[in-house]
Amino acid sequence: MNGLTNITLDFLPDRPDGVYLVGGTVRDLLAGRSPTDIDLVVSGDITGVAGHIAARTGGRVIDLGKNGFAVLRVASPDTIIDITPLAHPSIEADLQQRDFTINAMAYDLKARRLVDCTGGQADMQNQTVRMVSPTAFEKDPARLVRAYRMAATLHFSIDAGTQDAIGRHRHLVTGVAGERVWAELVKIFGTADSGPVVMRMAASGLLTAIFPELQAAVGCTQNRHHQFDVFDHSLRVYTRLEALLADFDSHFPDLTATEDAAKLHGHAAMLKYSALLHDAGKPATRSVDSRGRVGFPGHAAKSADITAGVSRRLRLSNRQRHVSDAIIRHHIRPLFLYLASENGTLGRRGMIRFFNRCGDLALPIIVHAMADIMAKSEVLQARDNGFIFFCDRLVAAYVDTRRRKAAVPPLISGRDLIAVLGLSPSPRFKSILREVDERRLSGELTTRDQALEWVGTHLLPHDVSRRAED
Incomplete structure (x- = not known):
């Protein structure tokens, strides 16, 4: 509570009657974190309060309201303050309409007291994400994804009742604007250890509701080298990828603190997005030959084409679409290089051609390929270990090629x-x-x-x- 009782908001009116700190601001202060911005609810006219705050902070008032919902933002050099009117008879009634209990607390700035009518403080202590009411997801289905985003970013668990409710209401996510879904997903993918959260999304059925293109992957068996079906394999690639990124420095010490390593980690979210969808084309390309051998000819290109449709639906940026397309479309190339190396047909120019074709994304593609191979089974086979060692060589060649390319200009123009x-x-x-x-x-x-x-x-x-x- 000290984070709340000691808070000083000098920009507020001297007697802030009917002014409340709400939502994520209160949650972050209770957790001992400095909030990135401040959310206020005001009983009465918000225009005067916004003007007063702007004058004291040297900020400007921006009207963000739409569809009859009033929101004023005061943007100052030091902070962002969003102000909304109290839309219900009391602050308690207002909090009852919010999404999760840890976001449904307020701090009365005049009375200097915490308003917690949903058990948010207890859930903060228990590190639990719990819906405020049984109708929370019906009121705003984007909350279905937000629950997992909060679990990932706060390192909280989702309580059983909320998890069950997500499963029952998962179909509602199809009615949410793609950009809202992506805004939550990219924050999940951006955390360092989101694998367990994505696994829970899969268990609730929300993952395939968001990505119906993955439904056919469930139960789609693979060849004898794969222990898992396509869907489970994709989830395991995701978790293997996170582990590789977390332990990247020990795998590739020569790349530590280099520009290439920084770029790789900058692509972490898109690598994870690509991991989920990299084999989306396998069910459509699955074939069985006369000897009963399963194959997926052309599945990388098919997966990239399917992902392009997903990316359009979720409104990814052009850059994000380019990155995911390159990773998925070329994710088998390191394996082809390895097979050529094993057959004695890989020359140095073969590696360089791969580096030139994939450019800055060559390193993310190699790391994805490593996770892909590592996720084939619980225990790596000798051939798979050979591929991982080859990737070490490939990365070393990539670093050397980049160095020499930068050091010596092209021979001709x-x-x-x-x-x-x-x-x-x-x-x-x-x-x-x-x-x-x-x-x-x-x-x-x-x-x-x-x-x-x-x-x-x-x-x-x-x-x-x-x-x-x-």
């Missing part, structure tokens, strides 16, 4: 293709320069003259022949 070889600018320039750079990085070409000779000898005749055939 588009200007050389025009001035020396007499070519006209075209989209083909990009692929020519990429192929030259792959050979530079693999050590096959080391000088400008060698690069130009190679283009003239190997690429241009091929282009002339192809145009003649056309």
